[in-house]
Structures are given as C-alpha cells and as structure tokens.
Amino acid sequence: MIGLWDTTGNEVVKALAAERRSAGGVASGMALTLIVVVDEKRVREAEAAATIASAAHPCRLLIVVRSDVDRDRNRLDAEIVVGGRLGPGEAVVARMHGRLALHAESVVMPLLVPDVPVVTWWHADPPAEIATDFLGVVADRRITDAAQADNPIEALRQRAHDYAPGDTDLAWTRVTLWRTLVAGAFDTTEAKVTAATVVAPPTDPTAALMRGWLASRLGIDPQWRHTDQYSRMHEVQLRCANGDELTLTRNDSMAVFRRSGQEDRILPLVRRPLGDELAEELRRLDADQVYAEALGAAAGVSGLESRPAQRVHIWKDPAQARRAEAGITAHAGIARA
Template identity: 40%
Template structure:
C-alpha cells in the first residue's frame, strides 16, 4: 500500500503512518532499528529495494529523506509505503524543499522508532565528516559509499573518522579478506615477507585492502592502482610473497577468481562481486563501532600523511 501526502507536516505523516498500520491489521511494530537514507538526488529505487531486502533480516523503519534546499518554495511532500510495498519495513519518503530543509534533523526525529538504534546511509555523495553532520550526530552508525563519491571525498572522510563510520568500499572486501585469511591458515606456514595488491585506479577498496594487509601482517605492501583499461574496477589480485613461493589470488571474471600456490594445482574460487543488498544487510548487523575498519582507516590516514609529496 502506498499513500501520497503532498504539502504536509511531519506530525501528520506520523499520525497517518500509525493509522495505515492499524487499517492493515498490524498494530505491533516489532522493528529493531531506524534506517535513514539521505540524498539530494531523485530516489534510486534500487536503494529502497536494498533496504526492503535487508528488512527481512533486520525489520526496521526506513526514512528516505530527499533534500532540495535550493528550491524557492518551502514544502514537504511525503509518501508512505507499508505492506507488500515495504518488505518487512515501514518506508516513509520525505521530499523537503527550500527553507523546510533548515534543521534537517527535525524532519526525521518525529518518525524515529523509540529506544531503537539509528543508522544513516548516504548512498550517493556524502558529507566530508558524517559524524559531524546533523543526521550523523543522531545516529549510532553512518554508512557511506566512496565508490559513488570523488576520490578526494573519501580521503577527507578518512582523515575525520568518527567511531561508528563505515563505508561500503570496506564491506565489498569481506570475501577477499576471508579467502586471504584462509590461505594463511593452510600449509606451508612460511611467514609472508611482502604483499602486492593490484586494483583499479578509482578503487578505494584496493587501498583499504592493502592497508588491512599491512596492518595485519606488519610487512611492506605494494599497492598498484592501474587504469581502467587495464583493470576493470575494484581489486584485481593479491600476491602474498613467501620464501616457499607466492600465493596469488586473482579475479578472472565478475564472479570467479583463481588461487595459485607453489606445488599445488590452480583452484577456481567463486568470488562474485557483492551486491548492494548484501553489503547493506551486512552493515546493519553491526550497530556499534567496527573497530577493524576504524583501525584500517587510521592507518590509511597515517600512510597518506607520510607519503612523499610529488
């Protein structure tokens, strides 16, 4: 069920949301968190679909806030989705125009679930300091996606990391990290002496993976960022250098990788690129600080400060 409320107020939206749930025969919320999706662009339905999919694992209220402060006419339009149109969620779409965008956090506070964690997700361009943003200040977790932002924007966010921040460029690395850890758990158990990571020049995931390996292994890591004509985005390969020979994990297609180790046959591994749905669902399982991501970001910022300037 979808209902449109043009030129409305937050209090009217809240009352109508309760009424629609009662009309549908659902009075108990049973929600575990509030997810705020913040954007200044027209709504990308794939983003809302990812949230609806994640709600099957994390029942929640989803507030999509589209802010257009440049508009001359101050107005708030709303759309409420419940039932089959919202998965296991309540979805409230708020389109704010003009001066209504002033004090933007006030547009959502009246719709937050009581005594439930708040997560803010910027699927497109995000603020340089998510933790200092008015929406970021009311959230326990703040999700950005550096793949949708200029490279310098991610660098700025890394330098102003706040506990609770995370980025989907990190979430996309989960399978890579699992496979690399599994390689080191198998013989031969020679120590790794150095690492080479290769990925696309526009891939923040490549830098994050290289920094994670440096932090975990405490060895030199050569991070090679190559042009898209050579590497089609994301991480391409990781080589773990050891005295007994190199272990190389290399992506050969969008869903497969090959593991090569000395004295062993080549192994094909299923390594599909992670979907937006998968990444969001994983991030919503963590409602406090991701200390590993925090450590990697801090190490990355230290590396950036100590790199020689060209």
C-alpha cells in the same frame, strides 16, 4: 500506500500511526531505524537496496530526499508504505524542499522507532564532516560509499580524518570476500608474509582498503600496482618468508587461488548487489575496529579506533556559504575593475 503532498511533519506522524494500526502494529518487530539520505536521481536505487536489506533486518525505513535548499518556500511531500513495495516493515519517503531540507531532523526525529539503534546511510555525497548533518549525529552507525565520489581515494582520506567509531563505508564491505579468501589461505600454514602487492586501478577504494587491511594485520607495506586494464581490484599477491608465493586473481565471478607447490583452486568471488552489501553492514551495530585500523593505515592516520564515539552537532548552512563565496567573488571582480 498513502501519499501526502505539501504536508507537515505532524501529518506524516499521524498518517504513519494510522497506517500501522490498520496493518496490525508492524513496529513491534523492528530491529532498527534505517535513515537513507539520497538525491532524487538515485531514489529508485536506494529503495531497491533498502528493500533487500530490510527483508533481512526488519526496520523502519526513512528515505530523506533533499532539494532546492535555496528555495524561499518550504515544502514536504511524503509517501507512506507499510508492508508493501519497500519491504515487510514500515517506510516513509520524505521529499523536502527549501530551508526545510536543512532541518530534516524536525521531520525524522518523531518517526524514529523508540529504543532501537539508528543507522544512517548516505546513498549520495556525504558531508565532509558528518557532524554537520544531524541525521549522522543521531545515528549509532553511519554508512558512506567512497566509490560514488568524484575522487574515491581522496574521499577515503576525508572519511579517515572525520572518522568516529560507528562509521563504515561500503567500499570496505566489498573487500569482505577478498579478506575471507586471503585469510583462509593461512589455515594450513604459519609462514610469515614479508611482502604483498595489490593489482587494481589507481582510483579503486576497495584496493586502498585492502592494502590498509594487509598493512594493519601483517605489519608490512603492500605495494599497489596500478592498472587500467580492469575496472576494479584484480589481484592480490603475497610472498612468504619460506619462499612461498600466494596469488588470488579475480576472473569474473570466480577467483583463481595459486600457491607454490600446489594445484590451482577455483573459489567463488561474486559481486553482490548493493542491497546485500547494505544488509551485511546492518548485521553489526557496534564499532568496527578492524575497519578503523585498515582505514587509518590506508590514509596514513593513526589512532582512529581510540577516538570518542560521540559526535557533537555542528550547524552549517550551505546556502550561507554559497552567498559568502559569491560575495567574495563579486568583491574581487570590483577590485580588478
């Protein structure tokens, strides 16, 4: 591990190249570059998850920690790890302070592995418009997590309005096992589903996407039965045209599958670590059309899958926005006086 304090982007590039040579050219086996945008308080969580994901998908890991954007003095501190605690590949943890944090690409771009896809994951609140963050614009895939937002359902709606092919959300990844079990229930029947109900807390983004998936696949309007008894999605009920009822109910790390006229079955429904969820999203680097359709149905926005994949960078300075807002507030105070 190499620590560089109050350094420059050029020094980071040189130090990584030197460490790579001493480790025997690790970069030759890289499948992608994973950029992680995270707040300081969640760095350890992000490192642990990215380490699990990088073990399954050899990558160069670039962790970007932004802070103190209003600070007058710019500062870059970097930690370089090759084949160490952050997985078998190469990793750079870059802590950026001051105005440099608004131009993270000046440090990140020279560190991208040539000729491989780029994935950006926000383990923090993503920008409302991803095009305002160059680290999102440069990425082939962009991963957010609506569950971290203060209002997860509203966060999903914003992701729908801002969607471009290549976007995904870890709330969608958490629906994978549910979707697999529900789809598997129809391997032995061709009965048409006429109605569905999802039982979940009113703020659960996985339930919203589950409803969206059922609506987009089956052409129905699933109901959402709100409950405060459980902290996450608890049950999915389906009613078929032939009178059959199918119910999938979570019970800790298992699920009980009930079907009219058949004995109950116990199926695995394990809550996976964050690193496993991230690794699943790194398996595919093309646009997820099924997610686009489910997100659109959940948010009431159509045509997401037909949008252009390319994003054009929109420069936005949060410091200027705050100063302008402060000026308006001060002016309103003077006017009232």
